[in-house]
Amino acid sequence: MKRKSLLYVLITCLMVSLLATACSSDNKQNASTAPANGDEKVKLVVWIWETAKDGLDLNMEAFNAKYPNIEVEFQTMKSTDLYSKYLITSNTGDTVPDIITVESTNLSQIVKIDSLLDITSRVEPYKDKMSAYKWEDATKDDKVYAMPWDSGPVVMFYRNDLFAQAGLPTDPDEVAQKIQTWDDYYEAAKLIKEKTGAMMYGDSKTNSSNRMFESMMWQRGLWYFDDEGNVAIDSPEIKESADFLIKMQNEGLVFDARANSDQWGNGIRDGKIATVVGGSWHDAIIENQYSPADKGKWSVAMMPKWSKDDKYTGANQGGANLAINKKSKHPEEAWNFIEFMLGSEDSQVKMMAEAGLFPAMLVNNDASLDEKSAYFNDQAIRKVYSQSLANTYPLAYTSDFPMANKLMTDVWAKVFLNHVSSEKALQEMADELRSKTKRN
Amino acid sequence: MKTPKWNKQMLFAPYLYISPYFILFFVFSLYPILYSFYISLTDWNGSGEKVIIGFDNYIQLFGDKTFWLSLWNSSLIFLMYVPLMLFLGLIFASILNSNWMVGKGFFRMALFVPNFVSVVAVSFVFILLLNTQDGLVNSILRNIGLIDSPIPWLESPWWARISVAMMVLYRWLGYNMLLLLTGLQNISKDLYEAAYVDGATKLKSFFYITIPLVKKMLLFCTVLSTIGTFSLFTEPFILTQGGPLNSTMTPVLMLYIESFQNFNFGYASSIAVCFFILMMAISLLQMRIFDDKE
Numbered sequence: 001m002k003r004k005s006l007l008y009v010l011i012t013c014l015m016v017s018l019l020a021t022a023c024s025s026d027n028k029q030n031a032s033t034a035p036a037n038g039d040e041k042v043k044l045v046v047w048i049w050e051t052a053k054d055g056l057d058l059n060m061e062a063f064n065a066k067y068p069n070i071e072v073e074f075q076t077m078k079s080t081d082l083y084s085k086y087l088i089t090s091n092t093g094d095t096v097p098d099i100i101t102v103e104s105t106n107l108s109q110i111v112k113i114d115s116l117l118d119i120t121s122r123v124e125p126y127k128d129k130m131s132a133y134k135w136e137d138a139t140k141d142d143k144v145y146a147m148p149w150d151s152g153p154v155v156m157f158y159r160n161d162l163f164a165q166a167g168l169p170t171d172p173d174e175v176a177q178k179i180q181t182w183d184d185y186y187e188a189a190k191l192i193k194e195k196t197g198a199m200m201y202g203d204s205k206t207n208s209s210n211r212m213f214e215s216m217m218w219q220r221g222l223w224y225f226d227d228e229g230n231v232a233i234d235s236p237e238i239k240e241s242a243d244f245l246i247k248m249q250n251e252g253l254v255f256d257a258r259a260n261s262d263q264w265g266n267g268i269r270d271g272k273i274a275t276v277v278g279g280s281w282h283d284a285i286i287e288n289q290y291s292p293a294d295k296g297k298w299s300v301a302m303m304p305k306w307s308k309d310d311k312y313t314g315a316n317q318g319g320a321n322l323a324i325n326k327k328s329k330h331p332e333e334a335w336n337f338i339e340f341m342l343g344s345e346d347s348q349v350k351m352m353a354e355a356g357l358f359p360a361m362l363v364n365n366d367a368s369l370d371e372k373s374a375y376f377n378d379q380a381i382r383k384v385y386s387q388s389l390a391n392t393y394p395l396a397y398t399s400d401f402p403m404a405n406k407l408m409t410d411v412w413a414k415v416f417l418n419h420v421s422s423e424k425a426l427q428e429m430a431d432e433l434r435s436k437t438k439r440n
Numbered sequence: 441m442k443t444p445k446w447n448k449q450m451l452f453a454p455y456l457y458i459s460p461y462f463i464l465f466f467v468f469s470l471y472p473i474l475y476s477f478y479i480s481l482t483d484w485n486g487s488g489e490k491v492i493i494g495f496d497n498y499i500q501l502f503g504d505k506t507f508w509l510s511l512w513n514s515s516l517i518f519l520m521y522v523p524l525m526l527f528l529g530l531i532f533a534s535i536l537n538s539n540w541m542v543g544k545g546f547f548r549m550a551l552f553v554p555n556f557v558s559v560v561a562v563s564f565v566f567i568l569l570l571n572t573q574d575g576l577v578n579s580i581l582r583n584i585g586l587i588d589s590p591i592p593w594l595e596s597p598w599w600a601r602i603s604v605a606m607m608v609l610y611r612w613l614g615y616n617m618l619l620l621l622t623g624l625q626n627i628s629k630d631l632y633e634a635a636y637v638d639g640a641t642k643l644k645s646f647f648y649i650t651i652p653l654v655k656k657m658l659l660f661c662t663v664l665s666t667i668g669t670f671s672l673f674t675e676p677f678i679l680t681q682g683g684p685l686n687s688t689m690t691p692v693l694m695l696y697i698e699s700f701q702n703f704n705f706g707y708a709s710s711i712a713v714c715f716f717i718l719m720m721a722i723s724l725l726q727m728r729i730f731d732d733k734e
Contacts (some may be wrong), residue, residue: 069653090486112485206595206685207683226470263574402701402702410684436704
């Protein structure tokens with residue numbers, strides 16, 4: 001009897017393994033269809049999110065004309081879903097997708113899982129054509145794994161009508177002159193609050209996205225981690241920036257809503273927020289999503305800097321990249337696609353002009369930079385973006401950015417809810433970050 | 441007249457018939473559980489090399505304040521909504537079970553609808569309603585003069601827990617009411633008639649007949665709610681992202697953040713294993729209590 005039951009166990013195991021192999025061989029068959037024969041069509045699968053796809057769509061016609069034998073299928077999803085799905089893909093060794101879109105904020109993390117194709121030699125001609133900072137997160141052990149797409153040069157969007165009411169200048173050049181440093185920004189905030197009742201910017205005390213704070217760190221070359229990868233959030237310089245933002249909050253100069261939330265958008269719509277210090281892509285959000293009725297009321301200037309002597313003034317917020325799956329069956333065609341879309345100035349300029357994706361590529365002498373925006377008071381806003389981009393500190397987000405960003409949100413909550421000192425809150429964050437990331 | 445062949449079939453057949461369940465169980469439950477136990481002993485970023493590090497993940501986990509806080513949060517949220525939910529569920533069930541009630545089918549459905557509406561959609565509606573600056577709830581409370589300054593529904597630790605608890609209550613009230621209703625319908629009408637004849641009031645028969653006889657069902661609902669509360673995910677994930685200050689962090693949300701946001705799959709698996717053991721212990725404990733009542 002004992003032997004019999006052993007037999008059944010064996011049979012069950014056999015059936016399980018049969019089932020398992022049946023499944024996996026199925027997968028392989030699906031994946032190995034469409035070999036790349038000379039005149040046969042090659043199909044590339046690109047994982048992307050909707051707004052980014054809108055940019056590529058503008059160039060699809062030209063791409064199809066140049067590469068008639070490459071067919072491109074876009075599969076759209078949320079960026080966070082894309083990363084977790086790709087992680088699973090890389091685990092199972094799937095050949096699909098061929099190309100993925102990755103935000104710079106998450107790029108280093110994705111590069112670290114070792115499933116992207118090394119494109120070091122292919123990107124060589126583009127090394128100097130792109131903003132230097134973009135390569136940092138795409139590189140691991142001197143090998144490059146992604147091609148930069150767009151940037152989010154940080155600028156200051158401001159309500160010129162509120163500025164006028166507060167007796168501040170409204171012309172972008174004069175504003176840039178008047179608000180050179182963050183202290184100037186603070187003084188302007190007090191004036192605006194007093195004269196108009198509007199808040200200077202929107203940020204949540206307990207659920208901050210940290211965008212403003214990160215831009216302030218970035219422009220000074222400071223970050224959660226230093227150049228050697230050690231945790232640096234407890235440095236005195238960073239505490240200065242944090243204390244500045246705490247002062248703004250404590251003096252009631254900030255609209256309490258997480259940046260880019262609906263609540264924040266309503267504040268923009270109702271004219272309760274005077275400035276947005278953020279990536280260039282905010283132009284489309286302000287113009288189309290939150291404040292379409294306020295044509296002519298917004299202008300753009302460079303963001304304030306910490307001290308007048310600082311070399312860099314700009315920072316970056318977001319921006320995407322394209323990368324190739326190491327297991328892709330068509331790496332050549334995938335690279336053709338990426339090179340066509342991101343390596344050519346024509347494609348990049350088109351995406352900038354029509355989809356609001358400001359290129360990581362340094363396009364300085366193009367007429368589209370001088371094009372005036374009707375919504376933004378007939379200002380050549382892209383001129384400001386390119387100026388900001390050229391002055392952006394070459395900094396990397398690094399692989400533990402998502403974790404650091406989340407912990408930083410708690411630092412503000414500790415300061416504002418539990419009245420912990422900024423020094424202690426930052427120190428606690430540094431300790432936690434060190435123990436979790438095993439950094440120094 | 442049993443031939444050897446028939447004997448063999450007799451032996452085989454039952455196992456063959458029950459095999460589909462076991463195959464599915466092995467492939468989709470047992471193997472993943474054992475595999476995640478293996479991963480919990482490694483340092484793994486979700487792809488590439490797994491480095492075996494023994495029980496380091498567990499040592500780190502037991503020293504992780506967030507993990508203990510997540511268990512504490514779940515217990516608090518449980519206390520905030522389960523008693524209220526069972527109380528309301530029982531009252532609604534009694535009303536729907538009474539003879540004088542009209543439109544029973546409609547109300548039964550109306551209460552049950554929140555349970556099968558997409559949680560994600562409901563969460564977004566709750567975000568709009570609970571918006572501090574201009575949400576509907578604060579506007580109403582302010583207009584009828586109950587509050588002077590807006591309540592930070594999602595921005596302070598206690599209110600955030602209450603908001604999550606209320607949303608869970610909204611979602612599961614109807615479901616628990618239905619369970620209790622089936623319990624009520626099993627109670628023989630004779631008992632109430634006898635009590636009536638003996639001169640008991642409606643209230644008395646509710647406390648001395650209804651409640652003792654649905655006790656078993658109440659316990660069953662509590663067991664389900666315990667597991668449900670500890671594995672809460674979608675509500676806090678969308679409403680608060682586990683914040684502020686991790687006050688709405690639950691073990692499953694923490695597991696998700698560690699795995700799919702921080703790519704610490706080893707650490708996340710150790711959370712999964714501890715969570716599994718904890719849930720098993722709680723379920724066994726509750727089943728023991730459950731048995732004693734029989």
